[in-house]
Amino acid sequence: MYFDDGLKLDVAQHSRAGVKPVNEDSIGIRVPDDHQLATKGAVVVIADGVSAAEAGKEAAESCVTGFLNDYYSTPDTWSVKRSAQQVLNALNRWLYAQGQSYNAAEKGYVSTLSVAVFKSRTLHIFHVGDTRVYRLRQGIFEQLTRDHARQIGRKQTYLTRAMGLDISLDVDYRAIDIELGDVYLLSSDGVHDSLTASELQAALEGDADLGLIAESLLDSALAADSRDNLSCQLVRVTGLPLEDTQEVYRRLTELPFPPPLTEGAVIDGLVVVEELHASTRSQLYKVYDANADRHYVMKTPSANYEDDPAYIERFILESWIGRRIDHAGVVKIVDGPQAPRSLYYLSEYLEGKTLGRWLETGRPAINDAIDMFESIAKAVLAMHRRDTLHQDIKPDNIMVLPDDSIKVIDFGACYVAGVAEIVTPIERDVVLGTAQYSAPEHVLGRKPGARSDQFSLAVIAFEMLTGKLPYEGRLESCRSSTAFNRLNYISACKYNSLIPVWMDKALQKALSISPELRYNDIAEFVHDLKHPNPAFCQPEYQPLVRRHPLRFWQGLSFVLALALFWSLSR
Structure with missing residues (x-):
């Protein structure tokens, strides 16, 4: 791909035990020299093992090496946020489980962690604890993270959040633009608790070698009577991805x-x-x-x-x-x-025919249709697991093979979260799916998601079961929110009396005009198509006038007669 390079970084890092006998800090930097620099970015990680924890050093080392190894093992198609959070949650669960062998709370495998991922023109920061990320831009020095610590005395604090501290992990995340010339500093508390913000800024200004700056910062912190381990990492942005359209x-x-x-x-x-x-x-x-x-x-x-x-x-x-x-x-x-x-x-090369042509031969039995639909849904789910939306699911993009197995084809309209994060000077081509199978948000120009593919799948399921398109085929003509809101769902049971009510209700939910009303996941939709959802099996409430119209009018007449008799008797 043409976006394989462009981001250029100068990096340096340094760590010392300081006055302590053991260095419980851990640091790591990885700047790929291949396509992963574009698809995954460069990663800078700093961790500070909690001194009160018996295995703080091991926890910090596990955080750094584990993140650097596992992050680059996630799919290229995943967004930075999805990749990092997946890795961080897994690391946290492992640290917490290891720490359960220790008795007291806050003992065991506990560490702070700050991660900076430089991808294209964006910096993604993931942070938990009291390590810090700073930025120097055009003379302005700014702290980009906040400490998860509470002070309980003049010189004593305790962490409110850390890796391995709890089974659930709450990580701060933010994404900010990168500019040419930016300098970023990641530091442990042994450095930033001993030096003022102005002293840190003064050290970063100028064009000195980053390695010398890193060592100078640790020297200054030690001279300022730092009583903790000392670690810092520096990143200077010296190049950014292509801005020249002609070069692209x-x-x-x-x-x-x-x-x-x-x-x-x-x-x-x-x-x-x-x-x-x-x-x-x-x-x-x-x-x-x-x-x-x-x-x-x-x-x-x-x-x-x-x-x-x-x-x-x-x-x-x-x-x-x-x-x-x-x-x-x-x-x-x-x-x-x-x-x-x-x-x-x-x-x-696939022998067979498209689902559209296959359906022309006749409507399949309900069980056969659901089994085939489940195969289609699983294929789309496989794409979603790669942070990829198909965005053009329709019968003509599904091949039915001679053994009735299916293959989803055509990646021409796909949206890939990992690629969308890569900045380009050209305006990317947006290919809209076929209107009669597209979710309303596609037509209305709103940001699509996995529920958009779910809507398209539901249209296909409806067609396979009934031989008709939902909403009487009027989706294709809708171009505004008002037009979509005027649509009324027509029960699939009207077209095929063999369809159970609970199955129809599952279709209706997945075909909701508003994506928030659809299923959270395609797998839930498939499950409800195959197994009766108790919520859908309850008979709908109907007023008495619909359930027993004769009794309703008889009762109403009796009440009116009583009212007339009472008024005449006064």
């Missing part, structure tokens, strides 16, 4: 668009067998690799967009996303016999 375009167009392909054409050792599909945005070809004796599907970009960097980035991103989704229900992106000399990508 040059990188995106390093591979030329392939020429128009016809049957029998050969490209990089692949023979074109036939054209499968063509649209204004792309072409699909069935190609044959003689060496492997296998057929593939080749997707090529449309020549209409040869000078459109946003489109080219989106096209390149499709194969990047596909390679990071490994699930039996999602089409696989594959490598060809040769390195490509033009812009295209290959996926496995």
Whole structure:
């Protein structure tokens, strides 16, 4: 990907035991030299083991080494926040479990922790305890974290939050913009409790070597009678990702668009067998690799967009996303016999037909439809676990194979949280899904989420069970909140009397116009389609006039007669 570099950092760190016999601080920095610098960022971690804890040193070391190792093992598609919180929660649970072998509270594996993740043009800070993160920008020195400590005497404090202190972890998180020339300082309390903010700022100003500055800070803290371990880390921002649109375009167009392909054409050792599909945005070809004796599907970009960097980035991103989704229900992106000399990508060739064509042969039995739908939902869930939204779930993007298994295809409209964090000077291409299967928030220009894919899945489930589209097929014509709010849900039971009421209620919930009213997770929706939800099995309350209209009017007439008799008798 063209965004593989751009962020440049000068870093340094130093740690000493100080006047103490053991150094319970731990520090670590990792600046990847490959694509992970763009997809995961550079990480700076500082931890201060709690002195009152028997295993404070071990806890601090576990926090630093554990985070640096595990963070880079999370998927490239995950956002920084999701990746870091997943790792921090796992580390905290491990520390807490280890600490249970000690009797007293606040004993055992307890440590403070501050993490700074530099990705693209954003700094992500995760913080718990009393280590600190500072920033010096254009002469202004600012503390970016707050201490989780309470003072109980002139010289005594206790931590209110720390790693390993409790089974649940409450971490401060913030994301701030990075600017060229910024200098960041991470320090343990042995440093910042001994030196004033003005002394820290004075040490950071200028262009001196960061390693010398780090050692000087520890010398100054020790001279100021620091009685604790001393640790600091420094980061200076010396380069930021690309801002030049022309340079981005040059990188995106390093591979030329392939020429128009016809049957029998050969490209990089692949023979074109036939054209499968063509649209204004792309072409699909069935190609044959003689060496492997296998057929593939080749997707090529449309020549209409040869000078459109946003489109080219989106096209390149499709194969990047596909390679990071490994699930039996999602089409696989594959490598060809040769390195490509033009812009295209290959996926496995699937025998079968789209779900749309498959449904044209007739409506499946309810149980068969639910089983197939569950397979589709699991494939979409696999994408969600990678922090990736499909955003164009429709029957034409689902292949039904001869054994009735399914494959979700087409990554052209996907949203990837990890990529969205990478700043680019071009305005990214936003591809909207098909209106009759899209959630209202897509049409209204609001931020979509996992519940948006849930809505699209619910439309497909409704269609599979009834042969009709929900809301009488009027979703496609809605373009405003008012139009969507005027829609009335028509029960699936009206179209298929064999559908249980509880199943219809599950469909209705997943098809709610407001995403907040839908299920929290697709798995919950699937469960309610397969198992009666007791809340949906209760008969709906109906007024007496609907339940027993004759008795209602008889009773009303009797009351009116009594009222008339009473008024005449006065």
